[in-house]
Amino acid sequence: MDFTIPEKMQAILEMIREFMKKEVYPIEPYFLYNKFKEMWPQINARREMVKKMELWAPQMPKEHGGMGLSLVEHALVSEELGRSPLGHLMFNCQAPDAGNMEILAKYSTPEQREKYLVPLVAGKIRSCFSMSEPENAGSNPIELSTTAVKDGKEWVINGHKWYSTAADGSQFAVVMAITNPEASPYQRASMIIVPTDTPGFNLIRNISMMGHAGDDYSSHGEIMYENCRVPLTNLLGPEGNGFVIAQDRLGPGRIHHCMRWMGVCNRSFEMMCRRASERKIGKKYLADKQIIQAWIAESRADIHAARLMILHAAWKIETEGLYAAREEISLIKFFVAPIMQKVIDRAIQVHGGLGVSDDTVLSYFARAERPARIYDGADEVHKSVVAKRIMRDYPSPQ
């Protein structure tokens, strides 16, 4: 058993930390108070720096133009980037593009690769992932109403999707739709690439979420697909393989997400400590109060525990594969999200009136990360799934 982080990785992480401090945190206030669309000049300038530092697209294999980090290595990177809502975007490993890059790298045809993957990795275009539907429980990717029917050389897509993150401003969507309604449940759906300028791709609105509709990259789209036609060649991977691809996307995505949450936790934790050291109540600082001390200690323990669990899950995926690691992948989902929520909430409480204001990033974290306990399957669903898997070792009498 060895918990060492290799020196090479430590050096990379240190570079990233410096970059975050100098280049990313300072533009956060702008992000908190303005249209996202107006930030692109600032973002692009920093993206160029990242490219020069050779830290671009850390999660992608080198042959695709990335750093080629392992899952565990990128997990550590994701932790640093997660400290700011803008971190991942600067390095081109932001959701949902990172996940789309992964499945394109694995499943795309040479033409798809050229047309979608190459510019995506280069940071020239953006994309979205169109799976969740308002009428169906998001926790179950086999419950879908959206259909794609073959008509000549085209798929004709109809359906209602929402929470297609960052759809606004995206050049294409990867859409999950029922293509084989007669097949067994897990083989009914396929993934199809849909350029967003296709007629019938209707971005109805950016869903106002926790008070903000947002715009551009910082948004969640509601989309009506109405007789939306794309060539049959836009199918990504084999027909009927939608569920498999979704799972492929989900496992490593869970690691990225959870380590991003660690970044949120670390940032919030440090802000809480700093505020506790500066705020006086009577003659004492908040840091002298035992309840605040307990919050600090418990948060440290919780974050530490969560971090080890995520890294262990990443290591297991790497060494034994996604299937062997499915319990660990479920565990971190419902273990880590509530910890993040608690740490953010405590940091806000320690900041008092300042904490609920938008003068710090904490209130943004509280709002933007609340869905963590919902998306990719509500925590409650994952608990039942894990338990059922465990209980296979304890069969009930017939």
Add this chain to the structure above:
Amino acid sequence: MDFTIPEKMQAILEMIREFMKKEVYPIEPYFLYNKFKEMWPQINARREMVKKMELWAPQMPKEHGGMGLSLVEHALVSEELGRSPLGHLMFNCQAPDAGNMEILAKYSTPEQREKYLVPLVAGKIRSCFSMSEPENAGSNPIELSTTAVKDGKEWVINGHKWYSTAADGSQFAVVMAITNPEASPYQRASMIIVPTDTPGFNLIRNISMMGHAGDDYSSHGEIMYENCRVPLTNLLGPEGNGFVIAQDRLGPGRIHHCMRWMGVCNRSFEMMCRRASERKIGKKYLADKQIIQAWIAESRADIHAARLMILHAAWKIETEGLYAAREEISLIKFFVAPIMQKVIDRAIQVHGGLGVSDDTVLSYFARAERPARIYDGADEVHKSVVAKRIMRDYPSPQ
């Protein structure tokens, strides 16, 4: 011991419930998506209805133009109104005006009464309460930096206030300022009425809170008082009486707040139940799931317990006075706020993606009510205060 609600009150509550359903809930979506200032025509139309129903200003004595309800009675009204962010406003018993009406009714001179209280009760003007300061802990009303110095026939006020709720659009502020710095701590401050068009009253901004700066009534002002001069006659109550008036305002205010929170809880609870009955996961409804059932049962128990505690505190204030009831007033603060937060959070979780959207009022509740654990003294402070009072019966050895 008797928990009966008299029939007269039951009839009033039933009228209010009907009014809320017919007139208030339907305009909530407008409130969630638009400038507040644009809502006044809708609000004023409904305020006229309320006046005609003779339910106007329920908390105010009849001689001031209100319904003259007792504290317990108004608590029950507040519970019904709290079900919507717009409820209290329709009946002219909204914070911070209601509290200002109370202290004006108790302390104002005949001229002040005529100029400020009469139009306030009539709903012709609005007001704000300017106590919290960014540099001082809000939990301790004796820690203030704002000063009011006599200069001839005027007070000259200087200081920095924030979270002066609804300052935007108010005609006057009640400002708490140090007037007697040499006095004992609890006799240093006074309350002074400051018309908001006074030079030196500078509303710097509406603080962006949990993602929204808001506007007009729905806002929290940051105010710089810079050599702001008002006549000496604008003093409210005796000089040095600021702390006493603040406490006078706080006790019944706590009851109003907490019962408003009950309204938030009841509304969220009902939405949770309804959603649980309608949302299918596989072949079952959410309501069939044991975890959801536990949330429903636990929420019901928590709300029921909180409600009894608040009504008991109100009853004790009425029968034994504020001083005798100060433990109960502290208890409900830290007992009820976390229950509200938990109930809202569970309702959101049951709604899934819909819950974090602004298509329901739940996300608004989650954001707007988060400060409940902070304002009027953080919960942690109240716990220490209560404990120290209890421990007077258990003196440590010398």
Add this chain to the structure above:
Amino acid sequence: MDFTIPEKMQAILEMIREFMKKEVYPIEPYFLYNKFKEMWPQINARREMVKKMELWAPQMPKEHGGMGLSLVEHALVSEELGRSPLGHLMFNCQAPDAGNMEILAKYSTPEQREKYLVPLVAGKIRSCFSMSEPENAGSNPIELSTTAVKDGKEWVINGHKWYSTAADGSQFAVVMAITNPEASPYQRASMIIVPTDTPGFNLIRNISMMGHAGDDYSSHGEIMYENCRVPLTNLLGPEGNGFVIAQDRLGPGRIHHCMRWMGVCNRSFEMMCRRASERKIGKKYLADKQIIQAWIAESRADIHAARLMILHAAWKIETEGLYAAREEISLIKFFVAPIMQKVIDRAIQVHGGLGVSDDTVLSYFARAERPARIYDGADEVHKSVVAKRIMRDYPSPQ
């Protein structure tokens, strides 16, 4: 709404408090370290005092030799008595006898009354209630395996019961058994009186619970009924009425239990406060520590909330009847038991090594009251039951 406790009751409660301090607490250490059987001389001496004080059997109507207190009044008495494991026994209102007295008073024939109820109320004999079975979930009183079959003029009882509290030393048991297996589920069982010296009534053991088998009144019996024959006239109430009688016993019993738990809470809370005032850590007392203060304040709030809920439920039973109050009766079950467990646990923690020792009553409370979350239906079951009842107002679509 009126939370006043009448002066007459206040005087009674004060008498009881004095008695508990002078006569009951001092013999607790003996109870904690010795056989129960050896305590009867001490108990009986005190029982005589209680009779002289005219506080005997407070829950029983005067015509049966009790004080004739109302449910709410006895609830307040039960709170005082619950402060010691020996309290109720001194006043002859201890479980399971008190419940048996109630159902005997309601359902017994004149002969049964003479033979069982009269000496029971007089405190000359003891009894047990034999319902729970090891093979069936105790939460559901209609799932029973024990049978009573008519054979000539006798019932022949066969079955396996456990947790028949205080069976050891009892003169009779009230046994719930299936008498009408073909009837609808709720009409299958009957209650039958079985003298414990009947052949076939086999007290196998006192179940060792949380480390102690105990003896005599302080025990939980496991009983095998093997061809146990009693006269048909030993049937209590109508045939097939077992479930109804069990429910009759349960409602007020829940109030008694919960208020007894309040007594446990109050005692533990006071011990926690006292210890916090006396124990020094470095230069400070535990009471000066903010976490301890939070425990004190939160415990006070929790106990206060629980108490109001129980009293409200008792009031509702009295004014509207058991059926109308069934939600409230369920709510207090799962709301109060965890509060008791938490308060005891915190008191132990504040006492440190002393708290886990048997030098105080706290460790006894922790062990003896752990089953509170299990008996009379596990808390989890009650939550589902309450939720299902609530959800009748929110029917799912067909």
Add this chain to the structure above:
Amino acid sequence: MDFTIPEKMQAILEMIREFMKKEVYPIEPYFLYNKFKEMWPQINARREMVKKMELWAPQMPKEHGGMGLSLVEHALVSEELGRSPLGHLMFNCQAPDAGNMEILAKYSTPEQREKYLVPLVAGKIRSCFSMSEPENAGSNPIELSTTAVKDGKEWVINGHKWYSTAADGSQFAVVMAITNPEASPYQRASMIIVPTDTPGFNLIRNISMMGHAGDDYSSHGEIMYENCRVPLTNLLGPEGNGFVIAQDRLGPGRIHHCMRWMGVCNRSFEMMCRRASERKIGKKYLADKQIIQAWIAESRADIHAARLMILHAAWKIETEGLYAAREEISLIKFFVAPIMQKVIDRAIQVHGGLGVSDDTVLSYFARAERPARIYDGADEVHKSVVAKRIMRDYPSPQ
């Protein structure tokens, strides 16, 4: 980063698991119901088997007659042994002997080694550790009242100790006493070896803890040292080194303890799962209930997180030393103990009436492990200690 357990260790762990199932679990019921003293023939027979399997004293270096496992390796062993209250004893790595062996191995003179360490490692004698005092907070090893004064060639020891685990039947105690009252706080105490047959060593009682005084190895002694005289040569390590030795003992001891707790968790968890698979409520098994599923999943996650944290702390002690790992050592104390308590409690709840009986080991776990949150410093103290260390990086303004 590598979480692999080497094959050699896996083989050892498998051997231990088999041994536990075949030889240890079957004699647990005897342990739960009888005097410990009567168990020695059964224990010694099994100890011989362990010696033959060459798994004896796994934590001790080979030169002392042990297996020479590393800290991480022994942690894994301790996890397996912890599954039964009898596990460690069979392998001669039970507290408090294991800790005494460690400090004797590090600090003893050749004579001490021969007289105390050799027979201790051989399993021929037992020992106890006499540090905690009833009048002083156990969390602070520098607050001691017991003194040892030099008188000629002897130490004269006076003081009052308690919770000297397993003192009953021990051949010697290691006593921590103030020898240098004028020195700086951390250099005032020394460790002294006291044979238990020394006049003035008075074992007053086995403290009745959570209902049981116990006996022999399974007990916690209260000891009065009254002019207890031992030769000066019984000093263990340098004079004034008591605190240092206590810390030396504590670090690895924490790992052993925490991994033992993991064993308790694993066992309880498995019992919970098995019971859930077998117990029917109506037509469903407990395992089909969503709340039980949530308990299973959450318990798995908690245990997994705790385990990784402990192993990481052990790894850090091994690679960077005790001083560098002191935060991690504190973290696991307060993180793991409540998890253990929660897992045991849930397992009991799932077992219902059976869970609170002594027919399973669960009730024993609940009682015997409750002190985990108290001994070696209450969790609350550790939280403050951790927080203060963290806050050194966030200095308050002067």
